[in-house]
Amino acid sequence: MSGSIKRFSFGRHPVVIDFGSSAEHTGSSVLVHVGQSVVLATCHVHPPSFQSRPPGLVISFVERSYARGQISDYSQIQQAELNNADRSRLLEFQSMLNDTLPDNHELRIELNLLVFSRDPQVEPIFAGVIAASCALGITSTPQADPIVLARLAKINGVFCTNPSNSAIEKSQCDLWIYGSSSQTSQVRGSANELDESELICAIEFGQREIRRASNSIKEWIIEHSTTNTHFTKTVETPLKRKIAALAKTSLMKIFQEVEKKDLLSKLSNLQKAVEIAICINEIDESRKNIIAVYFCKCVQEILREHYLKIASSSYVHETTRLHTRKVKAHLFPRAHGSASYTVGDHCAIALTTLGRDRSSLNGQYVEEKKSFDVHIHSFADDTGAGCQSPTRALYAGRWVADTLRSVVPKLDIFPYVIQVDVEQVGMHSSSPDEILCAAMLSMLDAGVPLFSVVGAVVVGVICSPSQLIPLIDPDDLEKASCNVVATVAGTMTGIAGIDLRSKTLLTREILQDLLSQAKQARFSLIALMEESIGTPKELSKFAPRVQILKISSRKTGQLVGRGGSVVKAICQQTYSNVEVFPDGTVRVSASNDDSLQNAIIAIQKTLKPLKPGQVFEGVVSGIQENGLLINLSPGRDGFLPREQLLDAHLPVREQFKIGGCIRVVCESVNHNGQGQLSVKALHHESAGNSRY
Structure with missing residues (x-):
């Protein structure tokens, strides 16, 4: 059905509108493509005589795993959970669509949106809004111009509509605008310290793009709308006029009071008086709800009138x-x-x-x-x-x-x-x-x-x-x-x-x-x-301590050790958490400053090249007949021969125990990178220095 297809561009993406299904009893079904995102909208309108549920607009927005080209677990196939961003936008969308419908209509409108394909660069909500506007338009007599959603960005000093998700990262602003050819309903988003004049230019640019897209959608709706569903008004115009006549004088007096104490209480009492004046003892709940709606509208109109009257007075400055x-x-x-x-x-x-x-x-x-x-x-x-x-x-x-x-x-x-x-x-x-x-x-x-x-x-x-x-x-x-x-x-x-x-x-x-x-x-x-x-305070003593270090990417293996042995040893000995990334970034975290600094010192010792003459406070990690294994730093051991001990004639096991501390000096480094240690050399050096 090539005649049913509507094509136009909306910002940086092509838009295609077509009928979604020709099956009977499926309601008004519309399929919309925006980029590679595809959304099907189906609209069902139930007149009052066939309703089993209360009237109103109900929207469902479903995206399953196949839309992203993924296979989900069987237990998750029936689930269609939206992320927080999509759920938030759905709430905005439902609010926008409700504003386009007549007040207090008696119909139940069910709008189902199904995402068949999700373009990673185009949010499916854009196609969903267009599809919903089209489905509503061909289902019932349009009461307002079609609603359109546009995303606005400023990239390299130029405003653009509906940029890709990757391009938005470079933008100075990210604005989401709902509107039609006749009005702008919502502007929502964030910016990086955008000037007021720039924001005005952005909104004006977005309004022009939305007006053009809304007119294109309206042309398609007019061409393909075959039904003429009427929204039945539940409140007669005479009733609205009567409520206004009864309430206007009292409302003006209430709003003229500079001190608005007990304002809500006064309005509530006035509403009850209006209900009694209209219905006396024959009031029912449905009638009361109708009066409440129009009383609220009357309050809004009188309040507007009040502010417009006092615009030239000094009181307006208080506002x-x-x-x-x-x-x-x-x-x-x-x-x-x-x-x-x-x-x-x-x-x-x-x-x-x-x-x-x-x-x-x-x-x-x-x-x-x-x-x-x-x-x-x-x-x-x-x-x-x-x-x-x-x-x-x-x-x-x-x-x-x-x-x-x-x-x-x-x-x-x-x-x-x-x-x-x-x-x-x-x-x-x-x-x-x-x-x-x-x-x-x-x-x-x-x-x-x-x-x-x-x-x-x-x-x-x-x-x-x-x-x-x-x-x-x-x-x-x-x-x-x-x-x-x-x-x-x-x-x-x-x-x-x-x-x-x-x-x-x-x-x-x-x-x-x-x-x-x-x-x-x-x-x-x-x-x-x-x-x-004032300025930011110091970190709380209850907050974790975190510091980022940068090392050569060639030394990450040395810090991690075989099977993570070195980094695990640092974490255990210093009560910290150390994360090593391939690019050389090291994230060190601990519950207090002392543990953090101990971990940083341990990392520095581990990465420092072992050279002759260096003095260490080591820990005995192994005892052999011919000497001791000394842990110099996490993941780094040296060997202390028996003959390099001060009391070389005594058995090694009688002099030391596992976990004992000992001060040693590195005399040489073998081809495996292991240090050959000595206590004698350190003692002789100390004795020699004491003579001077």
Whole structure:
């Protein structure tokens, strides 16, 4: 069916869209290729009369081992576990698609995405988003333009879309942008101190690429859409107008109060009054839920109207000031690093743990990119209030880790695995900006030599045709009323990360206003953080000690010894851990400074060439009739003949025992590299020196 195929380029990869199946009762099936990644999307829409489950959008994203060209164990064939990055992106994707659907529709939409092939250079989520947009489009009447995901990078000073995974390592930024031809929904990613003006150029470039791809997908949907599924509205327009009429005056009075004490309680009481006014005693749960949805929308609209009215007053300046922060460090004696970050009733406590590269943190070798991670935990009361879902905690933790990674030293500079655990102990879940600041402070307390201090703030913008109203630290109600909400993180030099949600097309004016406010607030916050904790502290006495040594690659065999005998001896004698790599890198780690230094000295002795005249404090490792075997250093022995002892006439076994210490001098080295030792020569030398 060549007529059903749509081809276009999206950044650096070709895109092919085609029908995935012609079988009956399979729903709308679309197969999409992006590079060598191939994803099949199947969409099923169940009308209310045929539903056995609640309405809504449900997405499954499955990738099996064959997609990577691997054979899995039989016990794992039925498993389709996604890694943390894919699960986090799936959460983002589902949120984006939900925003394109009508409010309170009564249909259950099941969207199944199956990865048939995974290009190692192209994430399958790009093909998955296009396939999902196509499947939804041909299943039902499109309610919005198709959603597209683009990855943006700046390589060698040039912006590019959807670069390969290997190329992204050289990029100054890594931005993931969701959008369509009519709006930008999300901008999320990290950067290496990107200037605000450069970030604006990057987003504008991404919007142009997304608009072009979205229009190409829309053309294919219009050409092949054969059904006309209607989304049934559950709320009548008259009801919405009635709710607004009942609540508007009271809402304006509430928002005009400068002190917003008990705001949520007042809104809850007003909502109950509206419910009673509409339904009196005939209210049921479904009706109550409908009223709650439209009351919430009414609150958002009135709050927007309120801020637009006061835009010229002095009060609006209060919205561009940071809320009070409380910062504390070194909270717990045995933690390698700890800090708390409190804003209002939100409190995040971060604890940093340092480990060796082959670390007790996870018991396995850790790659450079995985040597730093952030884990967010939640603490809820009996009712579950304030509990952050595991998926959202994963989402936030990944963004925080990606943002901070640019200021965390590499393993060759600071040879530790760094794990930050964040506990949320306030009344409500902490936001990503608060979690990031807590993590930053705890790493400084742990002695991590960060390149710069990173601060993060939340900025919202309320847009109208003639006004832009910025809000710093907006609360949940204010966020819902904003057209754009962004968490912006960065240093005093530039932007390190951004997480932006938008309900409109991002213009240069909106971005300039938002980033300008974020920059001022960020500078104030960084000054507060630096004043609170200052420079990185010394390593905790409970943290392991690690040091990297460099030796000639030709000497690695000498240090390792036959069957690892030499390096094992060093580890046992010094209570340390020594890892030797083929390139000559030696990683030495121990639980304290003394053991670390003893291990380093032992390595230096082992590698130092044996020469006549060298004096050693040796240990008796063997006793023979004609002499002693002396261990000079781990893996290196010498022979002390009987005639070179001071009391050569006495039996050797009567003079020495295994494990005894003895001071010797090397007289010569035989062809096997073994030292010929003497005590007499050392004694005569000492006696000779005493005459002068």
